Amino acid sequence: MKIQKLTACAIAMLTAVSCSSAKNSGSDKKNENSIKKISVSDSSDIYKKSALPMPNDISSIIDIHFDEKSGNIFITGKGNSGAVKCFITDNDFSMYRPVDLHMESSGSDKAVLIDICGDKIYAVTCSFNEAGSICRLSIRGTDGSIISDSEIDTGGAVINSLICNENGIFIGTGEICMKVDDSGNILQSSENGISSVIGFSDGRIAGIFSGKGSVIIHELDTETLEVSGSETELPENVSGAFITGNADYSAFIINNSTVFGMKSADSIERKIDLVSSGLSGIKMICPLSDGDFIAADSSGLIRLSVRDIAEIGEISEITVAVTRDSDSISSAISEFNSNSTRFRIKLEDYSEGMEYSIQSHEMAFDNLHMDVISGKNPDMVYLDTNETALLTGIGAFTDLYEFMDSDTTFTRDAFLSNYLEACETDGKFYSIEPTFMIQTIGAKKKYVGTSDWSLDDFRSTYGNMPDGMDLFESGNNEKAVLSFLTNDGNSFVDHLNFTCNFDSDEFIGILEFADQFPAVDEYDFELRSCRNDTALLSIMYFSSFRDINKQVQGTFGNEEVSFAGFPTNSGEGTKMLLNRRFSIMEKSQNKKGAWEFITSLLDDSHYSSNSDGIPVTEKGLEIVAESALEKPYFLENSGEKIYINETFTDWNTGQEIDINPMTPADKERYLEFVRSIKAVTSSVSSSMISSIISEETDLFFAGEYTSSQAADMIQNRISIMLSEAA
Numbered sequence: 001m002k003i004q005k006l007t008a009c010a011i012a013m014l015t016a017v018s019c020s021s022a023k024n025s026g027s028d029k030k031n032e033n034s035i036k037k038i039s040v041s042d043s044s045d046i047y048k049k050s051a052l053p054m055p056n057d058i059s060s061i062i063d064i065h066f067d068e069k070s071g072n073i074f075i076t077g078k079g080n081s082g083a084v085k086c087f088i089t090d091n092d093f094s095m096y097r098p099v100d101l102h103m104e105s106s107g108s109d110k111a112v113l114i115d116i117c118g119d120k121i122y123a124v125t126c127s128f129n130e131a132g133s134i135c136r137l138s139i140r141g142t143d144g145s146i147i148s149d150s151e152i153d154t155g156g157a158v159i160n161s162l163i164c165n166e167n168g169i170f171i172g173t174g175e176i177c178m179k180v181d182d183s184g185n186i187l188q189s190s191e192n193g194i195s196s197v198i199g200f201s202d203g204r205i206a207g208i209f210s211g212k213g214s215v216i217i218h219e220l221d222t223e224t225l226e227v228s229g230s231e232t233e234l235p236e237n238v239s240g241a242f243i244t245g246n247a248d249y250s251a252f253i254i255n256n257s258t259v260f261g262m263k264s265a266d267s268i269e270r271k272i273d274l275v276s277s278g279l280s281g282i283k284m285i286c287p288l289s290d291g292d293f294i295a296a297d298s299s300g301l302i303r304l305s306v307r308d309i310a311e312i313g314e315i316s317e318i319t320v321a322v323t324r325d326s327d328s329i330s331s332a333i334s335e336f337n338s339n340s341t342r343f344r345i346k347l348e349d350y351s352e353g354m355e356y357s358i359q360s361h362e363m364a365f366d367n368l369h370m371d372v373i374s375g376k377n378p379d380m381v382y383l384d385t386n387e388t389a390l391l392t393g394i395g396a397f398t399d400l401y402e403f404m405d406s407d408t409t410f411t412r413d414a415f416l417s418n419y420l421e422a423c424e425t426d427g428k429f430y431s432i433e434p435t436f437m438i439q440t441i442g443a444k445k446k447y448v449g450t451s452d453w454s455l456d457d458f459r460s461t462y463g464n465m466p467d468g469m470d471l472f473e474s475g476n477n478e479k480a481v482l483s484f485l486t487n488d489g490n491s492f493v494d495h496l497n498f499t500c501n502f503d504s505d506e507f508i509g510i511l512e513f514a515d516q517f518p519a520v521d522e523y524d525f526e527l528r529s530c531r532n533d534t535a536l537l538s539i540m541y542f543s544s545f546r547d548i549n550k551q552v553q554g555t556f557g558n559e560e561v562s563f564a565g566f567p568t569n570s571g572e573g574t575k576m577l578l579n580r581r582f583s584i585m586e587k588s589q590n591k592k593g594a595w596e597f598i599t600s601l602l603d604d605s606h607y608s609s610n611s612d613g614i615p616v617t618e619k620g621l622e623i624v625a626e627s628a629l630e631k632p633y634f635l636e637n638s639g640e641k642i643y644i645n646e647t648f649t650d651w652n653t654g655q656e657i658d659i660n661p662m663t664p665a666d667k668e669r670y671l672e673f674v675r676s677i678k679a680v681t682s683s684v685s686s687s688m689i690s691s692i693i694s695e696e697t698d699l700f701f702a703g704e705y706t707s708s709q710a711a712d713m714i715q716n717r718i719s720i721m722l723s724e725a726a
Contacts, residue, residue, distance in 0.1 A: 036232045044258070044270040045306045046344075047277045052294070052301040055087040055096045061296040063114040064286040068246070072142075073286075073294060074121070075301065076101075076114045084112050086121060088142065091288065093301075099144045113162040120147065122169060124162045132156030137169075137184040150184030163199035163244075167222040170205050172197035177207055177225050190225035200262075201245040215239065237352045238268060246287045254285050257330045257347070259293075272304065275330045276346050278337030279304070315341070318590045318597065320582075321348045321378035323364040324356075328580075329382055336600050343593035348378055358687040365390075372396050372585075379588040380597070385578045385682035388431045389495035397430040397583040403595040404429075410599050410617075419616045422576055422680045425496060431581035434601045434620075435613025438542040438674070439487075439681060440574040442552070445560035447536055451676070452574070455509050458567035462513075465536055470528045473535040473652065477523035478701050479694075482514040484539055485566060487575075489693045490681050498722040502693075503708075503715040506569055511700065511707045519701065529652035531557050537564075541577065543612045545628035546646075548670050549662040554648025563673055572679035576614075614674060625671055628662045692717045 058077035062084065065074040075096070076086045084103045087096040103112070103123060113124040119142045126135040135154050139147040152159070157173035164170070168179050168187070177197050179188040194207035198217070207227075209216045221228035240255030249261035252271065259272035272293070274282060285295040285304070293304040322329070326349040333345045350368045354360035365387050371377070372391060381391065391397065404412045412420065419436070420429060448461055462471060470476045475484065486492060492507050493500045501507065517523075528535035531554075538555050540563075542548045552561050565573025582601075584594045607620035608627070615621045633641040646659040662670075693714055700710035 036230060038232050038234060038238075038268055040235050040238060040260070040268045040270065042270045044273040044276075047272050047274075047279065047293075047304045048307045049277075049279060049295075049297075049302040049304055051299065052093050052303055053096075054300045055085070055098070057081075058085060058087075061284065061301065062112055064284055064294050064296065064301075065114070065116045066286050066288055066294070067116065067118075068289055073288075074116050074142075076112075078112075084123070086114075086140075091290075099140065099142060101138070101140050102146060103138055113159065115162050115164045116142075117164040117166075119143075120164075122162065122164050124152075124159050124171065126154075126158045133158045135159050137180065139182055148182055148184075152178075152180060152184045153186065154178075161196040161198070163197050163205055165199055165203045165205075167203050167205070170197050170199070170222075170225075172207070177220065179222075179225060188223065188225050190220075194220075198242040198251065199244045200250040201247070202250060204250075235268075236355055237349075241284075243285060243287070246289060249287070252285070252287060254282065256280075256327050259285060273346075275333050276337060276344060277304075277307070278334050278339070278344070280331045280334030280338070315344045316590055316593055317344050317346050318380065318588075318593045319346045319348050319378040320380040320382055320594075320597075321350060321368055322382045322580075323349075323368055323387065324351045324361045326351075332601055333597075336597050339600075340596075343590070343596060345597055362687065375587075377585045377587045379585055379590045380594045381583050381585070382580050383583070384580050385680065386490075386493075386495045386686065388581050388583060390498075391583070392425055392430050393496050393498060396585060398586045398588070398591060399428040399430065400432060400584065400595075401429045403591075407595075407599070410602060414617050414619070416616055416618060416621065416675065418675050418678050419576065422678050423578075431583040432598060433578050433581040433616065434606065435615055436680075437577040437579070438540075438548075438574065438614060438677065439577040440540050440542075440563045440565050442530070442538045442540045442555065443536055443562050443564050444530065444533075444556055445562045448562045448564045450564055451562060452565050452571045453567050454569050454571075455506060455513075455567045459509075459513065462536070466533065469533060470535050471517075472537050472539065473528045473530060474525070476517055476528075477520050478514045478517045479520055479697070481517050482511060482697060485510045485514070486693075487566065487681055489689050491566070491568070493686075493689065493718065493722070495722075500715060500718045500722060502718065503711045508707045508711050510567075511697065511710060515701060515707070527652045529650060530555050531650060532652065534652070542614070544614065545625050545662065545667070545670055546632065548673075549628060549666060550646060550648055550659050553659050554650065554657050570679075574677050575679045575681040576677055578680050578682065621671070621674065625667050629664065629667060631661050688721060689718055692721070 055075055055077065057079045059080050061075065061077045063076040067074070071090055073089050073091065074086055075089065076084065079085050082104050084101050086099040086101055088099060089096050099121065101121065101123060103125065115122045121140045121142060123138045124135060126133050133154065133156050135152045135158070136149060137152050138149050141147055152171070154173050157175060159171050160174050161172040169181070171178050171180065172194055174195055176189055176191045177194045178186050180186055194209065196208045198206050198208060200206070204219060205222055206217045206219045209218055215234045217232045217234065218227045219230050220226065238253060238260055240253045243252040243254060245251045245262065249263060251262040253260040253262065257275045258270055259274065261269045261271040263269060274280070281297045283296045285293050287293055291306065295302050295304055320333070326347055330347060333347055337344050350364035351360060354364060365383070368381070369390065373394070383391070401412065404410060423429060423431065450457065471481065472484065475481065486507065492502050492504070530536070530538045540551055542551065563574055567573060582598050584591050588594060602617055602620070604619055604623060607615045607623045615624055631643045632646055633643045636642055648657045648659055650657060696705070696710045696713045699705045700707060705713070
């Protein structure tokens with residue numbers, strides 16, 4: 001059995017992103033109704049890993065293959081000198097027999113693609129010159145003998161997939177599929193929109209095509225390479241790299257969270273739950289005949305075996321529900337599961353099987369919301385700020401202060417006091433995020449001298465702007481200005497209490513202010529620059545101390561800067577931008593385990609290696625602030641730091657600006673700035689709220705409503721929507 005080497009382009013294709021401009025999409029060849037909608041069942045097991053010895057002088061694994069007839073396992077890797085080496089071993093991994101492939105993998109080459117058939121090792125490499133790509137097919141015997149070396153005429157295209165079986169040698173280039181002989185001669189070619197070629201354990205081959213938002217597998221005739229057999233559409237949640245299967249499965253598909261087994265043309269099973277198994281960073285996988293898998297991760301070679309049921313029974317399972325993008329926490333869950341002997345986190349993704357869109361995200365939350373109301377509760381949730389507020393409002397969460405007050409490390413004093421204050425609800429603390437971003441409006445201090453300003457202050461400053469200066473660097477039209485100044489409406493919605501205040505003088509004042517700007521179709525889209533004094537304000541999003549330093553220097557030069565924030569009468573115009581937060585359900589039976597998982601993400605080690613996000617702990621904040629005093633760098637294999645010159649691109653002029661490292665004085669100033677923020681906002685806007693605001697303000701901008709009428713209509717419609725959600 002053999003693993004198929006697919007490039008990033010081919011893998012991306014499996015997530016419905018086309019890597020080529022194919023002339024004829026395979027999905028158009030037949031009526032869409034004839035395409036099989038594949039079903040997915042769950043027969044997944046929890047696997048454990050055990051380390052295997054690495055072959056000598058191998059720095060990285062290229063491929064793993066298993067030959068069922070001989071029982072041999074082939075490990076191909078790249079040596080420290082760049083030489084590609086193959087080693088043959090058995091199921092015991094007691095000894096490796098080296099096979100010299102007589103080939104190099106230099107920095108100018110694409111990754112070597114390997115496949116093994118019987119006693120032959122097939123390899124493809126592509127290198128580059130001024131004429132384009134040069135691809136070669138090399139064949140070696142498993143005894144080390146050189147059988148052939150030949151060039152393949154791909155028309156300059158790069159080969160991204162290689163399959164060999166009893167029916168021939170097949171390659172894909174991202175545009176075409178070709179069948180070649182042992183001398184590299186092209187026997188057949190089909191330019192029908194194939195992104196990559198995949199193989200099945202019974203010798204069949206198929207092409208990957210991109211349909212209308214879908215990924216479709218078309219079986220190909222092994223002689224003509226034309227679509228000949230079944231056409232199967234993969235479900236939205238099934239994506240990844242294809243692996244040739246074994247006697248039980250015709251193929252496997254692996255991604256960051258799951259290994260799927262394809263039983264037939266219309267049936268896929270979840271085989272390995274990588275996240276629940278605590279397995280992260282799996283780079284490749286190869287099925288054996290006994291049900292085990294050989295894989296590679298950052299530690300080297302590993303064997304994956306089904307964990308004993310009795311062992312699993314001793315571990316408490318904790319479910320964490322998400323409504324989108326489960327990959328964002330899957331690695332953290334895998335790490336926790338691999339280290340914990342008492343708890344195992346199970347991810348429950350309510351968006352599974354849905355197309356990625358705002359509407360499907362909201363539908364996923366609605367389904368979770370209904371489950372919580374009906375009593376079907378996960379142990380934890382990982383939701384955006386608005387969703388968190390909605391569930392907080394119905395009493396779904398437990399107070400995390402209870403855990404802080406009994407914790408010896410993560411007490412209340414361990415956290416930023418302003419963060420706790422900003423996220424409190426009636427003196428209780430229901431949700432937490434290890435890091436946050438900052439959303440503010442910046443200006444040169446000579447123009448804006450305040451750190452928070454009212455709407456009247458804002459209007460006055462705008463009226464006194466120098467000639468030739470615009471308000472923002474871009475988006476100086478009525479709709480954009482309204483969106484900027486209201487944070488897409490989020491500033492006027494209280495999701496916790498299911499209320500809004502769009503009929504306030506503050507919103508009406510912003511609406512009237514935005515009306516003096518041109519309509520979108522009249523806007524010239526010319527870019528302005530705060531650095532060159534052609535723009536007054538810059539909307540800024542900071543993800544780290546290094547990011548603050550870079551943006552301030554790049555956007556404003558060497559002049560003093562005010563973080564004025566958004567104009568608001570509350571004095572809280574700069575906000576913590578919270579993406580998603582963890583909350584523990586009040587009805588959970590595993591609250592202590594859930595808190596243990598949360599605190600594992602607050603450990604200092606996460607902040608020392610995390611360049612994105614402002615930490616919520618005091619020690620974490622000091623770690624990232626101190627590290628920003630040093631220029632960015634990467635580590636050589638020897639451990640030596642190689643420093644990088646940091647630059648900022650002025651989007652108005654295209655000028656590359658050199659950035660100086662942050663100074664100790666900068667550090668203290670930015671620390672004070674971070675600690676001064678006492679308001680939070682969401683990074684996600686409701687599509688329904690945005691739609692209502694857009695519809696009603698369009699009528700105001702068109703002169704059909706007064707500002708008060710538009711505000712009243714928005715208030716009435718969104719109030720009704722929020723009351724229905726309560």
